[in-house]
Amino acid sequence: MTDPLLEVVDLGVSFRTDDGPVQAVRGVNLSVEAGQVLAVVGESGSGKSVTAMSLLQLLPPTAEITGRVTWQGEDLLTVPPSRIRQVRGGEISMIFQDPLTALNPVYRVGDQIVEMIQAHEKVSRADARRRAVEMLDMVGIPQPDRRVDQYTHEFSGGMRQRAMIAMALACNPKLVIADEPTTALDVTVQAQVLEVLTDLAHRLGTAVVLITHDLGVVAGMADQVSVMYAGRIVESGSVDHVFDATGHPYTAGLLASLPRLDGDVDQPLLPIPGQPPSMLSPPAGCSFHPRCRWASEAAGCFSVLPPVSDRSPGHSSSCHRARELVEAGLLDRDGVGAASAPGHAEAGS
Ligand SMILES: Nc1ncnc2c1ncn2[C@@H]1O[C@H](COP(=O)(O)OP(=O)(O)O)[C@@H](O)[C@H]1O
Ligand SMILES: [Mg+2]
Known part of the structure; x- marks a missing residue:
């Protein structure tokens, strides 16, 4: 067996609040292998987003984190912020529920992808732009060479999510964490967008952690599933077993x-x-x-x-x-x- 790409061991997250500690995540273990799609499933409030955000040091200072998050042999909970910035986007990228938190409405969609590429790699602007068009094409956006110069408000909800996927995959990350990426979309578009993500991930050999409250989307998309309840993983295994x-x-x-x-x-x-x-x-x-x-x-x-x-x-x-x-x-x-x-x-x- 190969070493997992990402291994989370006994992760705990507790928030200090005026009412006392909120024990959002308790003893979570997860392991993701290269190219694998892992679904993390549970009702709202079960600790899925807090788990995802703790991996890349995205939690507020009120969070106390314990446990170990090993990324290709390196403990992400203890590396300096400069190293985390390299990992974020370049090696691990995240897709959120609302694309407008990641896509800036005042910049052209293509420019944002170009900027993302140039922040992580030494490539010319022209080459980065070519890659941006290629990525938009890969996620199924029609007329990508025209769309690349448009703004987010010219994109439908589904197209925005596709653009987010293009941006997330533009730097060839080894892992994409997608936190309820399609919850805001209608059911048909949801399925299409998730299929684009998992198809592309399988083709590019990218691992995916797919966070969802809907066990129904997991069946056709994921290889492994971990079910979360009240901050803990209560069941995990292959989709078939679960x-x-x-x-x-x-x-x-x-x-x-x-x-x-x-x-x-x-x-x-x-x-x-x-x-x-x-x-x-x-x-x-x-x-x-x-x-x-x-x-x-x-x-x-x-x-x-x-x-x-x-x-x-x-x-x-x-x-x-x-x-x-x-x-x-x-x-x-x-x-x-x-x-x-x-x-x-x-x-x-
Ligand atoms: N900054 C915070 N301060 C206090 N409690 C928080 C904070 N962020 C999340 N929580 C709590 O942590 C728990 C898990 O939240 P979350 O991970 O967002 O759930 P999910 O993504 O599964 O819906 C919830 O009880 C939520 O209220
Ligand atoms: Mg959430």
Whole structure:
């Protein structure tokens, strides 16, 4: 096995606030190999963006960060700001939900890509511009040699996101972190934009960390998936393992709330009852227990932090009852549906 490109070990992020510490990220482990697409999935507030921002030292000074972030052998949490500026954009680039935070409305789109290239490489302006046009073409922007001289307001939402992808990939980074890059777009455009990103990444050998609250977009796009809840990774593995041999009730809940593509239209969509906890005082034991229909005192769910355990090689989850639930088929999509039939007592809601 090759060394991972990026390895996050036992990452913790806590914010100092007037109300006390907000424990946004707790003991997160992630590993991304060259050329791989890793999806990080979880409801809003689960700590996905804070995790992503901690990797490139983008958090405010109120954040206390612990753990290790190893980028090709180097610990990014301790390198000086000058080194981080090199890494940012040149080796690791980020795409955010709102392209207008990264694309400046008063500059031409092409000039911004050119500037980005010239900030990281010694190339002539003419060569950088040629590369900018080439990148716009690669992300599927029609008439790129004309579009390169336009401003962001002349681009539609989907085209802006494509331009962001062009900019993010222009310096041949080894890793792109895309934080909910398409959430603001309508569903069809979302799928197209994500396909452009993952296609291009696969073609160029770029690794991607794709952050999303929507487990549905993961299936066709990612190789690996890590599911986050209340600041922790609760399940991780290949997309096939996590979808077909689900090992955590939270993942099962996310899957049950997706529309089914395989035709069973009678199967109702089941949102997970209740709300994610406040990270000022997350629940003891398993953080998911207040919303989990399988939580039990006897299994330790209310008081003992569930350990990470292997379900199969490369697939793990943190649930006290995973083994018995999996064996009984209760975490299958049909099992979840059956268990919530009328009459069944539900936790949380
Ligand atoms: N600057 C901050 N100060 C205090 N709390 C924060 C700050 N940024 C994020 N948080 C909290 O950290 C938790 C995780 O947030 P975030 O990573 O943005 O979630 P996600 O991206 O998964 O929706 C949330 O409870 C959020 O309120
Ligand atoms: Mg976020």
